Amino acid sequence: MTAETGSGAEPRRGSTGAEPPGVRTGSGAEPRRGSTGAEPPGVAIELREVCRDFRRRRTSLTQPAPVVRAVKDVTATIGRGERFGIVGESGSGKSTLLRLLCGLDQPTSGELLVEGRPIHDQPARRLGWLRQRLQLVFQDPMSSLDPRMRVRDIVAEPLVAQGRHEGNRERVVELLERVGLSADVADRYPHQFSGGQRQRISVARALAPGPDILVADEPVSALDVSVRAQVLNLIDEVVEAFGLTLVFVSHDLSVVRHVCDRVAVMQRGELVEVAPTEQLFAAPEHPYTRSLLAAVPDLHQALAGRTAQDLAAGVARRGPEPGGTA
Numbered sequence: 369m370t371a372e373t374g375s376g377a378e379p380r381r382g383s384t385g386a387e388p389p390g391v392r393t394g395s396g397a398e399p400r401r402g403s404t405g406a407e408p409p410g411v412a413i414e415l416r417e418v419c420r421d422f423r424r425r426r427t428s429l430t431q432p433a434p435v436v437r438a439v440k441d442v443t444a445t446i447g448r449g450e451r452f453g454i455v456g457e458s459g460s461g462k463s464t465l466l467r468l469l470c471g472l473d474q475p476t477s478g479e480l481l482v483e484g485r486p487i488h489d490q491p492a493r494r495l496g497w498l499r500q501r502l503q504l505v506f507q508d509p510m511s512s513l514d515p516r517m518r519v520r521d522i523v524a525e526p527l528v529a530q531g532r533h534e535g536n537r538e539r540v541v542e543l544l545e546r547v548g549l550s551a552d553v554a555d556r557y558p559h560q561f562s563g564g565q566r567q568r569i570s571v572a573r574a575l576a577p578g579p580d581i582l583v584a585d586e587p588v589s590a591l592d593v594s595v596r597a598q599v600l601n602l603i604d605e606v607v608e609a610f611g612l613t614l615v616f617v618s619h620d621l622s623v624v625r626h627v628c629d630r631v632a633v634m635q636r637g638e639l640v641e642v643a644p645t646e647q648l649f650a651a652p653e654h655p656y657t658r659s660l661l662a663a664v665p666d667l668h669q670a671l672a673g674r675t676a677q678d679l680a681a682g683v684a685r686r687g688p689e690p691g692g693t694a
């Protein structure tokens with residue numbers, strides 16, 4: 369399945385221009401989303417017929433070990449500044465695809481380029497540049513934040529890993545404030561925070577090296593419903609403010625709808641449908657997409673009245689806050 373960029377998704381709300389000093393804004397050279405700049409925004413991530421096979425444990429001495437193709441011929445282009453969602457049921461290959469995108473694993477075949485640079489054939493030790501350009505926010509902040517480290521060291525960790533030691537103290541304070549936490553939390557430990565606050569710390573850490581791309585792997589699914597919308601709004605704000613490209617994985621369609629311009633639906637390792645978010649919700653083409661939407665009855669009903677004309681007129685807008693539906 370091929371997913372080209374240039375989604376036709378609407379430009380987002382104007383930039384807040386609120387980036388903290390010392391943190392690079394996107395790639396620096398590109399116009400922000402919502403900008404009227406005539407330059408094409410360019411490509412952040414490109415996947416060309418990417419496959420990832422895993423060999424399962426042998427169950428019989430006479431049979432060869434079975435091979436599972438977790439990612440199958442995935443071709444997609446994610447534009448700079450785009451918010452690209454990946455949805456699919458458990459086992460559809462989302463996590464495997466994310467690991468490939470982040471250079472944490474290598475494809476069995478195919479090509480993968482980030483900011484025009486191939487990563488599919490590079491060992492992790494040669495991808496130091498990628499750690500600066502692309503950062504991750506994980507599902508469970510309790511397990512992704514080292515419980516023995518103070519918040520200031522957690523947030524500064526990606527900077528220290530790059531050999532950056534000057535001005536980290538100030539940078540950490542700026543970032544904590546940017547994500548809605550006060551400077552005085554810097555000396556505390558992760559267990560002293562709520563789940564939502566811990567995810568804010570994760571976002572601050574991800575922003576620390578000034579990445580161009582933020583990859584979020586189910587960032588709110590481990591949180592209480594009551595704080596999901598707040599964390600989604602935070603991600604929405606920082607992506608906007610820093611002009612980031614967002615790759616957002618979730619099994620929850622309403623969550624993806626809240627933050628993404630374009631959505632790829634994954635089934636058994638394949639991207640079976642890729643479409644601008646509102647189009648996908650209003651007029652899903654693939655039977656699997658329809659079945660996913662049908663599993664969210666309230667959302668489907670709410671969307672049933674929307675017509676293709678509404679979409680063309682730009683009338684269709686985001687649905688209810690996921691905090692109320694997730």
Ligand SMILES: Nc1ncnc2c1ncn2[C@@H]1O[C@H](COP(=O)(O)OP(=O)(O)OP(=O)(O)O)[C@@H](O)[C@H]1O
Binds near residue numbers: 422437438458460461
């Ligand atoms: N290291 C591995 N060894 C063997 N099989 C694997 C491995 N990693 C993933 N798989 C298999 O690949 C398929 C896709 O798994 P993956 O974890 O990528 O799906 P997912 O959509 O992220 O699921 P979830 O939402 O539950 O995390 C599954 O069949 C899984 O069992």
